[in-house]
Structures are given as C-alpha cells and as structure tokens.
Amino acid sequence: MTETVESVLVRQWVTMPGGSMDARMGVGLAGRAGKELKSTLGTPRLAVLACTEDAPADQIELIRRSLADAGFSVERMALPSGTAALSLEAAAPVLAALDGLGATAGDGFVAVGDTGALSLASFVAKSWCNGISLMEYPLDLRAALEGSCTPLGFTVGTHPEMFAFPAATRYVYCDFELMEPSFESEEELFGRALMVCGAVADAEKAFGKLWDNIDAYMEGDAKIRATVIGDAFRSRGRVISSTSVIVRDSLGFGRTFLRALRPLVPSAVPSSSLFAEGMRFAARLAAGEGDFALDDVSAIDEMLDVFGLGYVEDAVFTPEEMxxxxxxxxxxxxxxxxxxxxxxxxxxRLTTLSDELLAEHAEAWVGARG
Incomplete structure (x- = not known):
C-alpha cells in the first residue's frame, strides 16, 4: 500500500534537562490533544488553550473539541507573538490570567503559536505552581525546534535573549495542517538553519543523516519531513541535556554573528540569511586556525545552499564596524x-580570537560583499 500524507506520523522521545519531551510529527494531531493530556493528568479538570492571533481558527476548534471531549473544561487565552512575547512584561498578564482561572499544577496548558509565543509559554508553564503540564502546537518549523525545545530568552532593555530559561514542554505536536502554509516562509528557512546548527553541534552521524534526507525534504516528502524534524529534535535535545556547559552552549553556533550584524544590515535582509552567514563565517574562522577541515566547511556551505538559505549580498559597513x-x-x-x-x-567550542584574526576575516567577508 502506498503511504499517503494522511498516514504519516513519526514519534520521537527527546531527552531534555530533567526529563523528556514527546514530539510527534504528521497530520491530524490537533484531534489528539485531549486524549494525550488526559493520559498525563488523570482526571481532567481545566485545560487552558492559549493561542496567537494568527493561529488557524479551524485547527484551534479541533484542539478545543478534543480537549472538551476528553472531559476538560476549556478556557481560551490570547498569547502575544514575535518579539512582543519575549519579556517579563509579556509574562505578567498570562500569569494573571492563570491565577484568575484558578489553574493548578494538575491542569493543562496548551499553547499554539510562533517561536515567541511558545517560548513565553515555556516560561509561564515552568513558573506556574512549580510546573503545569505544557503541550505545544507550533505554527512553523522555527517555533517547533526553538520555541518548544530551546526557547528564546527574554529581552532586557534593548538587548535580546538576555534572560534565559529552560524549556518546559511535555508534548510538542508538529501538525502539518497547522504548519503547511509556512513551508516557504522565513520562519521555515530559519528552522532549516536551526537543523543545520543542531546537526553540526551534535555529531557527524547526525549531519550525514540530514544530508542524506535533504533532497526529499525539499521536495516536500511528508514522511521524510516528519523524520527530519524528529531527528532535529533529538539532536538539540542531546546537546542541551549534556552535563557539560561547553557542549550545551554549542547550539549558539552562528548566533553571535546574527545578533551582532542585525543592526548593521537593512531590515529586508532575512534573519535566516544572517544566521546562515554566521555559521559560514565561524566555519571559516575555524579553518583559518587549522581547527576545521576545508571539506567540512564546503559541506556546511552546500547544505545551507540546498536548504535555500541566502547570503548578505551587500555589506553597507566597513570591516572595522563589523x-x-x-x-x-x-x-x-x-x-x-x-x-x-x-x-x-x-x-x-568557544574560541578566543585575536584582533588580527578577526580583522583578517572581517576584511575578507566585507570585501566579498562590497
């Protein structure tokens, strides 16, 4: 029997700090929320369904019905999205709403949204009553891999990602009927960059497996798409669950470059391109020091290219400014x-850079884009 999209379902248990996360990828997952949450909590009482404004109404209704059919009293709540969700100020009204509903650690919190919303949901779920069971439905690939597994930290003042906290997600359901409209979006591209970053940080085997599946993924093969996302969850989980701080930090590969150059480039330059450029730049720094093989630099370059991740075409700043x-x-x-x-x-690994080495590579990078 030929497998159809409707039959696709991949399940991946993801090792997380202090526990595990149940990740599922496929279609029709909106209708599973109630059954799975009930199996965790036992006697159902309250389920808080928190969604961003752009969450598809028909899929949200499927989730609501599933929770209600399982015996939960369902209360709706709005979540902010994007950078508006990434602050302590954004958390306060969500916490106040949970207080008003009388939510306890024995209830369920179901969040649907983008990276910012799901990151906020992790902070709230981890904090509320020392932990409320959190189920997340990401709207795109970035939200799945980042918001659910390695949430973005909160902005403090004008500085993003300064207030860090761990993920609290118990279940993450990547329902392609929710995520499908974003398959060609910037958030999908950023998610692909996250997959490359995670594979490089994890192991050569993980990078090789991603390479083997990349063409089928880009062609939209649903089974491969589900498998690749599951593998990406596993890689990120292994890294952040390490007992070594040095290893856990390795998921920041390419992110310093992204944050540093974001204010220097036009707003039209996608963050996914800056992230990819950050990995390309860091790989060349390592090769310049003799720490990383040129063939491996080329392998990262090619994977980023096949995934459709772009370049910064014009450098509107000097090497010194960079x-x-x-x-x-x-x-x-x-x-x-x-x-x-x-x-x-x-x-x-973290590498100490001399001013001379940085100046040399900054000049080469800007010169190639001048």
Whole structure:
C-alpha cells in the first residue's frame, strides 16, 4: 500500500534537562490533544488553550473539541507573538490570567503559536505552581525546534535573549495542517538553519543523516519531513541535556554573528540569511586556525545552499564596524572575546580570537560583499 500524507506520523522521545519531551510529527494531531493530556493528568479538570492571533481558527476548534471531549473544561487565552512575547512584561498578564482561572499544577496548558509565543509559554508553564503540564502546537518549523525545545530568552532593555530559561514542554505536536502554509516562509528557512546548527553541534552521524534526507525534504516528502524534524529534535535535545556547559552552549553556533550584524544590515535582509552567514563565517574562522577541515566547511556551505538559505549580498559597513559589532556582542554576554567555532562535527567550542584574526576575516567577508 502506498503511504499517503494522511498516514504519516513519526514519534520521537527527546531527552531534555530533567526529563523528556514527546514530539510527534504528521497530520491530524490537533484531534489528539485531549486524549494525550488526559493520559498525563488523570482526571481532567481545566485545560487552558492559549493561542496567537494568527493561529488557524479551524485547527484551534479541533484542539478545543478534543480537549472538551476528553472531559476538560476549556478556557481560551490570547498569547502575544514575535518579539512582543519575549519579556517579563509579556509574562505578567498570562500569569494573571492563570491565577484568575484558578489553574493548578494538575491542569493543562496548551499553547499554539510562533517561536515567541511558545517560548513565553515555556516560561509561564515552568513558573506556574512549580510546573503545569505544557503541550505545544507550533505554527512553523522555527517555533517547533526553538520555541518548544530551546526557547528564546527574554529581552532586557534593548538587548535580546538576555534572560534565559529552560524549556518546559511535555508534548510538542508538529501538525502539518497547522504548519503547511509556512513551508516557504522565513520562519521555515530559519528552522532549516536551526537543523543545520543542531546537526553540526551534535555529531557527524547526525549531519550525514540530514544530508542524506535533504533532497526529499525539499521536495516536500511528508514522511521524510516528519523524520527530519524528529531527528532535529533529538539532536538539540542531546546537546542541551549534556552535563557539560561547553557542549550545551554549542547550539549558539552562528548566533553571535546574527545578533551582532542585525543592526548593521537593512531590515529586508532575512534573519535566516544572517544566521546562515554566521555559521559560514565561524566555519571559516575555524579553518583559518587549522581547527576545521576545508571539506567540512564546503559541506556546511552546500547544505545551507540546498536548504535555500541566502547570503548578505551587500555589506553597507566597513570591516572595522563589523569587528566592533562582533566584539561588542561577545562582551555583552562574557568577559572574554570568544566565538563558537566548529573543531569537528559534534565539537563546537568557544574560541578566543585575536584582533588580527578577526580583522583578517572581517576584511575578507566585507570585501566579498562590497
């Protein structure tokens, strides 16, 4: 029998700090919320269904019915999205709403949204009554891999991702009927960059498996898509569950570059392109120091290209401005000037950079885009 999209379902148990996350990928998952949440909580009482404004109404209704059919009293709540969700100020009204509903640790919290919304949901779920069971339905690939597994930290002042916290997700359901409209979006592209980053940080085997599946993924093969997302969850979970801080930090590969150059480039330049450029730049820094094989640099380049991740075409700043921005971003979070660079697949480490090495690579990077 030929497999159809309707039959696709991949389940992946993801190792997380202090526990595990049940990740499922496929279609028709909106109708499973109530059954799965009831199996965790036992006697159903309250389920808070928190959604962003752009969540598809028909799919939200399927989730609501599933919860109600399982015996839950369902209360709706609005979640902010994007950067508006990433602050302590955004958390306050959500916490107040849970208080008003009388939610307890024995109830369920079901969140549907983008990366910002799901990151906020993790913070709230982890904090409320020392932990309320959290189920998440991401609206795109970035939300799945980042919001559910490695939530974005909150902005403090004008500085993003300064207030960090762990994921609290018990279940994440990647329902392609929710995510399908975003398959060609910027959030999908950013999610593909996250998959590359996670594979490089995890192991050569993970990178090789992603490489083997990339063409089928790009062709839209639903089974492969589900499998690849499951593998990406597993890679990120393994890295963030390490007992070594150095290993856990390796998922920041390419992110210093992204944050540093975001203010320097036009707003039309996608963040996914900056993220990809950050990985390309870091790989070349490592190769320049003799720490990373040129063939491996080419492999990362090719994977990013096949995934459709772009480049910064024009540098509207000088090499000196680029170097200054990178150093400022590093010193914002550390007392040392270090960037994450790959030593090999599965070994991304903080590297101390000399001013001379940084100047050399910044000049080459800007010169190629001048």
């Amino acid at each position: 170097a200054k921005a990178l150093k400022a971003e590093c010193f914002l979070r550390s007392n040392r000037f270090q960037m994450l660079t790959p030593k090999s697949f599965g070994r991304v």
